[in-house]
Amino acid sequence: MAIKILSVDDEQDLEILLTQYFRRKIKRGEYEFSFAHNGVEALEMILANPDFDIILSDINMPEMDGLTLLTKINELRNPALKCIMVSAYGDMENIRIAMNRGAFDFTTKPINLEDMELTIEKAAEQIRFIKQAQREHSQLKSIQSDLHVAREIQETILPKNFPPFPELKSFDIYAFMKAAKYIGGDFYDFFMIDNDRLGFVIADVSGKGVPAAIFMAISRTVVRAIALTGNSPAACMKRANNLLCQESVNDMFVTVFYGILQIHTGIVTYSNAGHNPPVYIQRDEHVSVLPLTNDLVLGAIKDKEYHEKEVQLQPGDTLFLYTDGITEAMNKENKPYTENKLLKECTNLAGSSPDELVKKINESVAEFSGGAMQSDDITILAVRYNGD
Numbered sequence: 329m330a331i332k333i334l335s336v337d338d339e340q341d342l343e344i345l346l347t348q349y350f351r352r353k354i355k356r357g358e359y360e361f362s363f364a365h366n367g368v369e370a371l372e373m374i375l376a377n378p379d380f381d382i383i384l385s386d387i388n389m390p391e392m393d394g395l396t397l398l399t400k401i402n403e404l405r406n407p408a409l410k411c412i413m414v415s416a417y418g419d420m421e422n423i424r425i426a427m428n429r430g431a432f433d434f435t436t437k438p439i440n441l442e443d444m445e446l447t448i449e450k451a452a453e454q455i456r457f458i459k460q461a462q463r464e465h466s467q468l469k470s471i472q473s474d475l476h477v478a479r480e481i482q483e484t485i486l487p488k489n490f491p492p493f494p495e496l497k498s499f500d501i502y503a504f505m506k507a508a509k510y511i512g513g514d515f516y517d518f519f520m521i522d523n524d525r526l527g528f529v530i531a532d533v534s535g536k537g538v539p540a541a542i543f544m545a546i547s548r549t550v551v552r553a554i555a556l557t558g559n560s561p562a563a564c565m566k567r568a569n570n571l572l573c574q575e576s577v578n579d580m581f582v583t584v585f586y587g588i589l590q591i592h593t594g595i596v597t598y599s600n601a602g603h604n605p606p607v608y609i610q611r612d613e614h615v616s617v618l619p620l621t622n623d624l625v626l627g628a629i630k631d632k633e634y635h636e637k638e639v640q641l642q643p644g645d646t647l648f649l650y651t652d653g654i655t656e657a658m659n660k661e662n663k664p665y666t667e668n669k670l671l672k673e674c675t676n677l678a679g680s681s682p683d684e685l686v687k688k689i690n691e692s693v694a695e696f697s698g699g700a701m702q703s704d705d706i707t708i709l710a711v712r713y714n715g716d
Contacts, residue, residue: 330360331452336370336385336397337363337414342439349441359448367392371400380409381455382448387415387422395422398429408458410451414439482511482541485548487518490683498591498716499526502682503709504690506653506702513540513582514651514707515548519556526591527555530649530709531584532603534625539580546575547582547626561586561599565623565634569601572627581627585649592716594641599634601626604652607671609685611644613678615671618647643715648674648685653706657693660700665693682710 335346343363353359362380364370368391374380383401387394398411410432415422423434432454433447490502503516513533521527529551533540550571554564564586572582585606587598598618602625605617621635641647650670657665673692677685686708693706 330357331381331448331455332360332362332379333382333384333448334362334364334370334373334380336365336367336383336389336394338365338386338389340365345439345441350445366390367394367397367400370397374401374404378404378406382451383409383411384444384448385411385413387413387419387426395425395429398426398431402430408455408462410455412444412447412451482507482545485545486515492518493520496591497714499589499711499713500682501526501528501709501711502686503707504686505705505707506690507705508653508702509537511538511541512536512705512707513544514653514705515544516649516707516709517548517552518709518711519552521556521558521588524590524592526589526711527586528589528649528709528711529555529584529586530603530651530707531582532651532653532705532707533582534580535578536704539578543575543580543582543627547572547584550575551584551586555586560636561588561597562621562634562636565599565601565626566632569624569626569628569632569634570630573630575627579628581625583625587647589641589711589713591713594643594645594713594715596639596641596647597636598639599623599636601634604650604655604667606650607648607674608639609646609648609674609678611642611679613675615675615678617667617671641713643713644679646682646685646710646712648689649709649711650689651705651707653702653704654689654693654708656704657697657706658700658703659696659698665696669696682712685710 346361350359364373366389385394385397394413401411413426413431413434416437426434432451435444435447486505501518505514505516513535516530518528531547533544550568554567583603584601585603587596589596600621601623605620608616608618618639619637621637623634624632655665655667655670673689677688689708
């Protein structure tokens with residue numbers, strides 16, 4: 329696009345001189361000249377057409393001099409608008425004032441047009457750089473706005489109302505997720521399959537950022553849709569895996585733990601597709617990890633068989649599910665939180681309600697990290713069986 333130049337000078341001959349000297353660049357569309365004859369006229373034109381790039385202004389003019397015009401232009405706070413001041417040879421005091429007030433450069437009368445052309449080109453180069461930076465900044469703000477909306481959307485698809493089933497007294501459940509970036513690849517979910525069974529899920533998508541968030545939304549939808557049909561955990565994982573293998577791009581996959589609690593008996597049937605084994609906190613304060621089902625992550629290899637196991641919860645027993653954003657959280661010495669520390673904290677918190685357990689573990693991780701940057705999404709879900 330043409331560099332738009334406003335020449336401000338009370339000498340009429342300058343208009344003819346500039347248009348004649350720069351005629352080739354004007355014809356090629358590189359320069360576009362406008363002319364004003366004093367500072368007042370120039371300011372009116374600038375306010376009416378804020379897309380001028382260069383102001384080429386004489387200092388000594390009637391009605392409003394060039395230094396006053398320069399001050400008014402600075403008030404517009406447009407870093408892409410450059411002012412080149414023109415003054416009589418030897419008028420160094422005014423030139424110095426102009427430079428102190430933010431003029432880009434100066435030239436002296438009688439005007440050396442070759443020197444002025446170099447000065448204009450130098451200003452044009454900076455203007456192009458600034459405008460490119462402004463475009464990139466605008467694009468970044470647009471992306472940040474989109475990510476903010478995406479984060480809000482992502483948060484709305486995760487259940488956040490606790491207690492979610494206040495009429496059901498046989499269990500308590502609480503969950504929390506904190507993305508490492510604007511949006512994350514972890515998710516949790518829970519739902520009543522029927523009047524007797526609670527399904528609960530925690531998952532961690534490979535990768536970070538937007539791709540992980542999109543695959544997270546797909547995974548969560550697929551798992552929930554299949555689980556609500558009443559499939560066993562193993563059958564649910566097999567069907568979900570086959571569907572996600574069709575949707576996976578760039579070799580993305582998701583680790584998933586899916587359990588079904590029979591709310592009247594306390595029996596939990598579960599399948600673990602490559603996820604961290606949940607912590608089993610018993611009412612007698614004995615803490616262990618649930619045995620693995622030794623199954624593969626979802627979305628990697630089609631037609632894999634999945635398996636399931638059972639655990640009998642007693643009233644007061646709790647299952648604590650988490651993603652590796654907990655155990656792999658780093659402190660400033662680059663040391664991880666570790667599974668051992670998590671088990672110790674769970675032992676200390678045995679008997680706590682699910683919401684207190686989740687909040688205390690989250691606080692423990694934050695205290696351990698000591699302000700170090702969160703490198704991975706943190707997601708926690710705790711479910712306690714209270715008895716029928």
